[in-house]
Amino acid sequence: MRIGRILGVAFLVIMVQWLLIQDLPLTQYGNPYLYLWAFFVIPFNTPRSTIYLIAFLIGSTLDSLEQSGGAHTIASLITMLAKPALENFLYGFKEENSNHTLGSLPLANFLPLTFLLVFIHHSLLFTVENSGFSQFPALGLRILMSTLCTVGLLTITHFLLSKRYAA
């Protein structure tokens, strides 16, 4: 049931990403990737293997839609690998037994973690897509602008969907 919900959310955000956000000319240096929200509804106590399979599935779908080889898959898998270590580094806890999700964290905790996860994801994504570090200034600008756009969009989504802010 829980997996079904995660996959349902993943399908929705991928469709929103593909049909609406992908073509928005917000900036020539990259794109916000709302589909990362699917990783924010995975409860902390989900088994690692399940998380990796979900990341692979979501990344591969985006790669096929975007014609980007395996860039999204690699970025998603490594981001999910780094996630527990980041949580531990930032807040000193491993909520592996909690049913909570990243999306249910208070804003003060949500923002730094989101920024780091998105930054790691986008750094990997654009570097792999660029096949290395050639034209580094343009690559760096693309990573930074896209990270800011994605974090902004995820924060808005957090405000809109999180029960914490419900009236």
Added chain:
Amino acid sequence: MQQLILFLTRYRTNLLLIGLLLLAIIRQSLKNPVSEHWINSVGSGFSATISHTTGSWKSYWSLEDINNELARENAKLRASLRSDEAPDFAFSDNYEYIPVKVIDFSFKKRNNYLVLSGGKKLGILPGMGVISASGWIGTVTESTANYAYVLPFIHEKGEIGARIQGKGLGQLSWSGKAKIAYLKDIEREYRPVKGDSVYSYTRAAIAPPVLTGIVTSSKQSQEDLSWDASVELTTDFMNLNWVYVCHFKGKTELDSLKTLME
């Protein structure tokens, strides 16, 4: 054997991660226009179908842009009937132009792509050049019955030969920034100056020479004294609606001649 099973059981999560990563890396490493098409054929077909299905409402919102582009093209055609501003080498009646709609494209990556809503049924085959009303677009690398995949100029491998009238040939490649390209290796006798028109220069079987950009600045190489120029592209790759695939009328004859020579 028991040790192996124990090892696999103990490290199954890490092994799963490594396996999935390997799959993704292999898929990425095979990424070139041909193998990418092969591997992504299912995904491409799916995304092309979705893009086509949703294309109608997207088209509705971009009607104004299409109208402007058609008006520009119409004006250009009318102008070419009366005056002849373009150089002689840019005119050729050896081509048929197949108009097709762009149903999917990217412009923000280092390696971008285009998917066209026409394929082998319309006579679109790999190797054909693609142009728009405003200039050079790219080359068809793969085509199915109803769709074609184009390697555009704004791709790492999208560089082409280019020519400035009266100033010889050079190599034109995308800078990675929107609308800016670099023209290299112009002979030292011919300094490109601001405002010079740069025309694409590919093999005859691909496409005729078309306006591709305007020189904005130039500098001389200290090593061999050849000229490098910065070029502003005439095509806006952020807004592509209709393009033309160039079909060289003499291709069959040319191919048979090559076979004879071999």
